[in-house]
Structures are given as structure tokens and as C-alpha cells.
Amino acid sequence: xxxxxxxxxxxVLFYVKLKSMKTAKTHKILIIDDxxxxxxxxxxxxxxxxxxxxxxxxxxxxxxLELLQxxxxxxxxxxxxxxxxxxxxxxxxxxxxADEHVKNITVIIxxxxxxxxxxxxxxxxxANGFLQKAYDIDQFGMDIKAVLERWLIK
Numbered sequence: 700x701x702x703x704x705x706x707x708x709x710x711v712l713f714y715v716k717l718k719s720m721k722t723a724k725t726h727k728i729l730i731i732d733d734x735x736x737x738x739x740x741x742x743x744x745x746x747x748x749x750x751x752x753x754x755x756x757x758x759x760x761x762x763x764l765e766l767l768q769x770x771x772x773x774x775x776x777x778x779x780x781x782x783x784x785x786x787x788x789x790x791x792x793x794x795x796x797a798d799e800h801v802k803n804i805t806v807i808i809x810x811x812x813x814x815x816x817x818x819x820x821x822x823x824x825x826a827n828g829f830l831q832k833a834y835d836i837d838q839f840g841m842d843i844k845a846v847l848e849r850w851l852i853k
Contacts, residue, residue, distance in 0.1 A: 726851050727753045729774040731763040731791065732809070733783040737832060741778060741809065741843070744836075748844045750851060760786030764794060767801045774804060776850055779826075781810040781817055789824050796825040805850045 728745065732738050738756050745752055755774065757763035760783060767773065777795070781788035788808060796802050807828040808821040818829050827850065830842050 725751045725753055726775040727755060727772065729763060729766065729777045730754060730756045730809075731758075731760065731777065731783075731788070732756070732780040733758050734780070737780070737809075740832075740839075744840050744843045745847075747840060748847050750847050752851075759783055760788070760791030760794070763791060767795065767798070767804075770800050773801060776846075777804055777806045778809040778830075779806055781808055781812055781821065789820055792821070792824045792826060807846055807850075 730738050730741050732741070735758075738758075742754055742756075745754060755766065757766055763777075763779075764786075779788050779792060783791075786794075788810070792806055792808075795804065795806060802825075805827045806825065807830060808818075808826045809830050809832055810817065811832050812818075813831065821829050828846060830839075830846065832839070
């Protein structure tokens with residue numbers, strides 16, 4: 700596993716090679732979250748999930764939208780936090796869904812929120828799924844693996 704900062708604001712790229720799940724393709728996952736600890740927890744959980752993935756991160760919605768302008772290297776899956784300074788997760792999601800080139804990327808909301816209104820708003824804005832962040836690390840790992848199996852391993 701390796702990581703590098705690319706010099707742009709809020710972008711970090713990680714490569715994770717894993718063994719147990721079978722997939723013919725290396726998938727790219729974009730994690731959008733303003734909390735570096737949450738990004739690291741999600742990255743580590745993904746590294747244990749058994750799928751070969753390339754992980755890219757963005758610390759805010761604006762940085763994520765900038766990354767998504769590279770039409771030649773789009774992610775297969777986005778994990779998006781709801782509560783971020785500046786452009787919120789919902790606003791970021793709406794802009795993703797409005798962009799013809801990226802609107803079909805799977806977006807899973809990954810949040811600490813337990814509010815039903817946040818969940819409803821996320822789905823109304825085009826989210827494919829809604830996960831609460833890790834309170835129980837084992838359950839979080841199972842939830843992440845289930846997302847990968849549903850959306851990446853087809």
C-alpha cells in the first residue's frame with residue numbers, strides 16, 4: 700500500500716492491493732470527507748475488504764468536483780460525507796448528479812448523522828446508499844464490504 704499527496708488542495712491518492720475477493724478490474728474509489736481521521740479509518744477498512752482498489756481522497760466538495768473533471772480517470776464509487784465546511788455533501792451530490800459525465804457514478808453517503816431527514820434528503824438528491832460512520836468497527840467493515848459487493852463486484 701502506498702500513498703502520495705499530489706500537490707493540489709486536499710487530494711491524496713492511495714493504492715491498496717488486496718487478495719480474497721475476485722474481480723478482473725482495479726476500481727477507483729473517491730472518499731470525500733473533511734476529517735482526515737475518518738478518511739484514514741475508511742481507507743483502512745477498505746484495505747481489509749478484499750477488493751483491489753485505488754483510493755483517492757478530497758477534503759471538500761470543491762476539491763472533489765475538481766477531481767471529477769478528469770473524465771479519463773473517474774471513480775467507480777464515491778463515499779461522500781454530508782457535513783463539510785463550504786459545499787455540503789448534499790450540494791456536492793446534486794452537482795455530481797447534474798453533470799452528464801459523472802452523474803452515473805455510484806455515490807454512498809458516509810456520515811455520522813442519525814437524522815432521518817438527512818437520509819431522506821440524501822436519497823432525494825440521488826444517493827445510491829447511506830451508511831453511518833464507524834461506531835462499531837466490525838459492523839463498519841461488514842457494511843463497507845457489502846457496499847463493495849453490491850456496487851463493484853458484479
